[in-house]
Amino acid sequence: MTLDIGVLGYRFMGEAHANALARLPMFFSDAPEVNRHVLIGRDEHALKNAADQLGFTHTATAWEDALDEIDVFYNLGPNHVHAEPSIAALEQDVSVFCEKPLAPTLSDAERMADAARGTDAIAGIAFNYRYVPAIQYARELIANGDLGEINHVRARYLQDWLVDPDAPWSWRSSKDLAGSGSLGDLGAHSIDLARFLVGDVAGEIDRVSGHLQTFVEERPVDPDDDDSETRPVTVDDAYSAQVAFESGAMGTFEASRFATGHKNDNTIEINGSKGSLRFSLERLNELELLESGNRGFQTVMVTDPDDPYVDHWWPPGHVIGWEHTFVHENYEFLTSVRDETPYEPSFADGCTVQRILDAIEQSDERAEWVSVE
Amino acid sequence: MTLDIGVLGYRFMGEAHANALARLPMFFSDAPEVNRHVLIGRDEHALKNAADQLGFTHTATAWEDALDEIDVFYNLGPNHVHAEPSIAALEQDVSVFCEKPLAPTLSDAERMADAARGTDAIAGIAFNYRYVPAIQYARELIANGDLGEINHVRARYLQDWLVDPDAPWSWRSSKDLAGSGSLGDLGAHSIDLARFLVGDVAGEIDRVSGHLQTFVEERPVDPDDDDSETRPVTVDDAYSAQVAFESGAMGTFEASRFATGHKNDNTIEINGSKGSLRFSLERLNELELLESGNRGFQTVMVTDPDDPYVDHWWPPGHVIGWEHTFVHENYEFLTSVRDETPYEPSFADGCTVQRILDAIEQSDERAEWVSVE
């Protein structure tokens, strides 16, 4: 059986997933066969070029037209186009792989999760950082009790690409189009990672205190034009949050697009009663690990053959990159589709993350701690 | 003129300050001459031994008896004995150097700050980390505008000495005696450091959201006795806080005595529009610095002769230790006493820190953001 794939979106995420699909046969011989069938977008000319480059045989300018022809729909568009096409696909029992955050609003996310519950198709959300070998390894250690009871989770996702006040306005600057700023774009990753790593041990996030800040209030539409029209920035440039897990563990979360010197610094540290670990995406082949009986953090290269996914790649110390997380992710998602087995992170997971993001935003507005129902 | 010094407390802080006093003549030739006159404590035998070891000529078991004989009173006792002796000394125009936090409660701190305002004697609070050369250097860079506008302050003070549930109960476990736990002990340092570094640029901390947690609710009085009486832990094992500075800068603060793998990890990172810096006390001779025009953080050894205080010590790369901060601190404080010039951090600074700590605690209780008046 070959799965016919339709992909909405051909920029950054489109390329990342198309590359992953293209690489599966050489490195994951038991992956489902896939056909990069149709690439979906609005600008016909750009779309055509992208389809050539990314190896799709067809194009479509309306997602509605494509759903009939495909087994799996990848929704990689801007956040405000996540809900309708994904729900429509699921209603036709087409499996859906949707980029994060699930939706710009909690109500959209809930509608999407409802649609997923009503179908046998697979509905996955693309939290790719779950598929870093070091993260999978960390999860195993925590699940095995190697860290003991979890006391602290400390997650930050720092970038600096907006610190220049002349950086241009984009759909990401708009609450209507993006839902939120650093919170949904980066914070969603942190929240998912925390849930993935400690959820089984520390439970869910129970209540939150949030803080959102916009440092630059308006941005030029065309930064090369000195007299460019400016538009208001209606999303957060940075957020922070304190959280309490059900177990009593404390969490602190933060993300920023104004953290000068940090490019893609997705960091998480976890302290337990018996050990600790920390990870940074900028050094994604490494895990810093304090084990019981040791005196300090080990810097572990998670590149051994028995590390998660590593046997598919290269010998020890021959590091992999960011894009490899997409290969692992696509392998697992497509295998679930083929085998009709449940996939996690699911739309339900995406919706739970959205509920937490929403609580953080409400907390900021109301200046008080907010329970995550 | 020789300053006669009386010191209350002869354990950890007593040794740190006595050592500093003893080292001044060899390394700071223009420091005031001091006489380690009287050591004050309750246990006569231990006191006697300590006075011999630390080089004091007299001892006293009641601080009231000592004030007449001294020019400067060092209050290094537990937090609950900060207020009365310090106020009494100031009322007699004896200069006072008091360990942090200023007091267990805000009202005590305010009484102490009032007493300081009513005298020409010098009243200083011993926030020694201001005197790390790398911190002084960082402050200069920020004051010069090298980091631009400050967007983020991120401060953590992590230790792990209480993660063992059998670690014994002490005065530090009691709200009555200590005021708070990690918040007052460690958080006070972080708050002072943040104010010292960015206060001139980002203004004061305006409002806070706090979270306090006690992971182990009771501890044995005598851990070597299996049937030991236990007493309740009434202070926080860890705290976190989100803050807003007057300028709009965001701050996140955290401290813990349960952060497995961290021994004395007092860390601060600051991101500005033009640069960033970060510091960890465990590597106190280094500053990580991102300057405008550079692509990454430099690891700067702050050990050059023109670095703050370094010309008093050793050649470049010959690192100094934690205790040196006390030498610098005592040098500055005693010079202020001799020259009758204002000293910072003052009791007013200590009181401001206390006000912020108090707001964090109130925020935790009320589950809402609290303004720092």
Place this chain on the structure above:
Amino acid sequence: MTLDIGVLGYRFMGEAHANALARLPMFFSDAPEVNRHVLIGRDEHALKNAADQLGFTHTATAWEDALDEIDVFYNLGPNHVHAEPSIAALEQDVSVFCEKPLAPTLSDAERMADAARGTDAIAGIAFNYRYVPAIQYARELIANGDLGEINHVRARYLQDWLVDPDAPWSWRSSKDLAGSGSLGDLGAHSIDLARFLVGDVAGEIDRVSGHLQTFVEERPVDPDDDDSETRPVTVDDAYSAQVAFESGAMGTFEASRFATGHKNDNTIEINGSKGSLRFSLERLNELELLESGNRGFQTVMVTDPDDPYVDHWWPPGHVIGWEHTFVHENYEFLTSVRDETPYEPSFADGCTVQRILDAIEQSDERAEWVSVE
């Protein structure tokens, strides 16, 4: 024009190059079109499977049969089969891309370089680490004079996969088959990297002092069999060398397969009169750089769009991996083949490296410094 490629070798290097060939169209749109035409090996069954996996349309068990059908011959076999097939191909004006070291002996390497001189076909040696973006960036800085005059080159390539005395004997253990051990396998990379980075500024390596050591003298053929036959290890487990460059710069080189804790740690540090830099392959997206006017080494993420090759991949901070160096390398080599332009590193470069390796070995035997003619 499509280039028909024949590849001898289908294990580690075969997979690395086949992957690179497969990835060119999506990421390097101006790369030559290539046809993975024929995979060459001896074990027909394994070869067939590999051809399927790696995307080759044909197989051949004798390289002689394949040369007629191809434009480019990739020689990725063990060192002792580098010379004959490569020379035969070049004599038929088939371009050759040969894995390093060029040959097990200097005389073979010289015959290969001679053959390359006698043809218009392109003869390249696959020193892939030249194609790490951070290395290309470092070379530019040095060529621009940013480091001033070069005083020190310090290169180490450390692995630990042979530290276990029961690790099995292989062709890599045999002087006849491999030529040398860590010296040819790892040292060749270090020498090439040093020449690439500082050759234009510090000149060639003039004379050397070498030290080779074999820590485990014989190894089992089958480590799972307690009574396994053992065979003698006739190559070095580790080597070190001191070198003098023509300019007077000093170099120290070292490699080991016994450096416990190092997986694939290919490190080089260069100190000049105005600056310094260092690089480790285990963190291949980073360059540590001390520039004139700075106080410490910056940790630079070499992942910006204007960094070498990075615009073909992902946004800043989205790190690439080891395999990407092969994509860059194949892009450059195949472009040279298509455009009939010279390619470096050439067989002449490979031969120069071999001459230095040979001098190191001779120096070890004669216990004296040896000039590199």
Place this chain on the structure above:
Amino acid sequence: MTLDIGVLGYRFMGEAHANALARLPMFFSDAPEVNRHVLIGRDEHALKNAADQLGFTHTATAWEDALDEIDVFYNLGPNHVHAEPSIAALEQDVSVFCEKPLAPTLSDAERMADAARGTDAIAGIAFNYRYVPAIQYARELIANGDLGEINHVRARYLQDWLVDPDAPWSWRSSKDLAGSGSLGDLGAHSIDLARFLVGDVAGEIDRVSGHLQTFVEERPVDPDDDDSETRPVTVDDAYSAQVAFESGAMGTFEASRFATGHKNDNTIEINGSKGSLRFSLERLNELELLESGNRGFQTVMVTDPDDPYVDHWWPPGHVIGWEHTFVHENYEFLTSVRDETPYEPSFADGCTVQRILDAIEQSDERAEWVSVE
């Protein structure tokens, strides 16, 4: 009993040892009582000031005059005045503590070692880096067999204070006065450290290959004068060496005063069959340690109460500095003097180091490996 101390030299080393002597009573209560009796130097005025600052009661401009009055003679002068006064003191049964290297020439060193053998007085050489807690801890681990058989020793001591060609000529630039440059000043430390750490396990250094280089051939006497007289630099700016230990372990050594970006970077790494460790003086409270059963190097803070010497100082994570090594060293040396017990490193150790340095120099001259007899 109080030991009367006479110290020749009042600059850098004079201050370092005087400070150590002054600090003993407060922190090492069982140390011998010492009297800083006489400071010895030539410039009467500077000497007087130094004596005041460093706490000596007397001064002397001729060391011959002082020997009668003292129990212990500290020889901290330039290398060319190490031999005569030290030998004279030992002949009078005055114990001697001499700075490293033992002497500018091997024959001087041998005469000193002979003198030491002929007396019951204690003759120690001041290799202070043996007294870093992390180094003592490392030695214990190696002696316990935790690293298994030693395969590699890699030691570098890098500084950059001479990279400026206008840095002034000094006695350290002259072969007559200093004996050698980086080799004797820095290499002596590396060689001693290697012997201290692995000597019991890997045996002595058996044979060496050396390389010495002078990058700047002459230097101004007065760099502030544009027409300053220049004098020739007759010592090495940098050296490297390869060594073979008796056990077959390989060593590489290097030092430089031209390693731009390194201030006082005394680094050693040791790889054994079961583990590895590395240390850098710029982070002297840390040891990087790979233990059997672990996957990566741990960063261990060697600041726990049961770490060597640490119980005399501060709680975990409260780091000590470079100068503390002198306190430990003086404590041990003076205890040996008082108790009439052997002290290591002795003059015999100093002489062995000198023999190795001499072999490195001879190897450089003869361009061949040289045996260390």
